[in-house]
Amino acid sequence: GLSARDRSMITVAVNQALYATYELRLHMERALDNGITQDEIAEIIAHTLWYSGFPTGVNAARVAAEVFAERGLPASPPNTSDRQAPTNPELEFPGAYNQTPYLRDLLNQVLYAETWTREELSPRDRSMITVAVGIALYASSEVRYHVGRALDNGVTQEEIGEVITHVAFYSGFPTAVNAARVIAGVFESKGLPMGDGRFPAAPYLDELITGLVFEETWGREQQLSARDRSLATIAVTLSNYQTDQLRVHLNRGLDNGLTTEEISELIAQVTLYAGFPYGVNASRTFAEVLQERGMPLPDQD
Template sequence: MLNRKSRINVSIGLCKLAALGILVVSSSIYAQQPPPPPGAYDAAPYLGQVRNTYVYGDIWERPNLSSRDRSMITVAVNQALYATNELRLHMGRALENGVTQSELSEIIAHVMWYAGFPTGVNAARVAAEVFAERNLPAIPPGASPRQPPTDPEVEFPEAYPQTPYLRDLLNQVVYAETWRRSELSPRDRSMITVAVGTALYASSEVRYHVGRALSNGVTQDEVSEIITHVTFYSGFPTGVNASRIAAEVFEVRGLPVAAGRFPGAPYLEELIDGLVYGETWTRDQLSARDRSLATIAVTIAGYQSDQLRVHLRRGLDNGVTAQEISELIAQVTLYSGFPTGVNGSRIFAEILQERGMPMPE
């Protein structure tokens, strides 16, 4: 048997080994992080800390999705959001994570149908620059030209009766052609489509494509992880919305649904309680009132109705007056368009009625 002194020495040695292990793992994680563009976080150092600690130190290291899968959905989301600088960075990272040139090319074409032609044009230009920087062929090896089906299967014969040409595009080009191209598997296409639908707050598309993803071999855990991952690129309101919808799809399919506030993406609860409200909202650089004003403005501009309701209530609780919110809606409308302002005004009226408060003058 070991004497007391020997046991103490063994314990100290084990503690040192554990500490060394933590240091090695931590160093390994940070070593894998892509360096940020020079000066990217000079004006917002806390944002740089969030990037290092949460985005790359946590989310990208989670085992539920491979690095390749994460790169694919990140490229897709940045294309959809027209986030050119981030798109350039993540196209390069995708190539390093095993996404091929032809797969990148196909992601661009696929996402274009869900986020609009201008996003595809922009992404194609960025991809050309990334390929040139890496001395890769301008035309991706293995990329095939368009091959329209001669007798396309009509998947949605009753879709869009008021706009039959749109129905033809949906059936003959999107599903009978694009979804069947071999450059990406149905699983890959489903993953990037769920990601883009999440990022764009496109609720009906998220609902349909979560179900399609499950049918195409994407697991329930992978769907949840896609939503969690995308949240850091398109904002927490988009993740909360997609989590709610995914949980409804899981339930309809008889799949187990996690307990908690965000059953479609359970890890969001820890992130929101910790990073969002436990950390960011409590920083003293902005008052709670100012943070409410900023959050209300963003959720108006994003047409994020559910989150707007939450933050209108929170704003009133944090000392923002009804007159100030009314003025904020008008201000934001000039920068995000009248549909967002009309929606914000309607929801704010509901909140005021709910609280028995008079309408602003």
């Protein structure tokens, strides 16, 4: 399992990455109660922004300032070290991004040679944060790389599986399903033992999805029909560009009585709010689903 401290640490990072301001405030307070220091919160914010973007860091810094003030804590964390740019560092990815040299410099000299080596958080903690944020953002390639790094930094298989399950409650089950698939591939490539379940990298996830998601929540048809739940689920997976889960729920939507015309209209509606790249991806995925089922494309009227 994971300690309360570890759960608070990754929850703060994930809510920062998702720009979930209310939840971020709540979990910063909880983190302080669970033994995370001001300096560690400041370092979580600085580390996470490299993976979720500077706007998320700016928002999290503002929230932290409010939480610190409400608790009568110093405005500036008392033991945070000054920035020390490394001299002639060993480069993590010397051949990366030749087409964008400045990005390569940021990656090697600032992120890995500087941020990852700061003592406010251990390499284990940084790995756990990075894996959690990668899961939440559906960043498969980042998850794949950083799970390997996490294992090297002392995070156990069991802890990684628990991170997957914990993050699911904040970023959604599709992100956890994707991460479980990606991480199982990493474990397999390293010859690590796994069970035979649907999600061998995160065994508890299977229990949650089968029991909590499908049997319990999807089973509440008096409150919301299976058809309407499919409508909502397709809309959410579409707007998050979660292609694998979108494909699953397009099929489920058709099984639950949605017509091809209704799904086509849903895609058009959500595209206006999520953006055309999301709509284009959904349209392509839907066409593949219809082809696999031997069904005609929707009428063009």
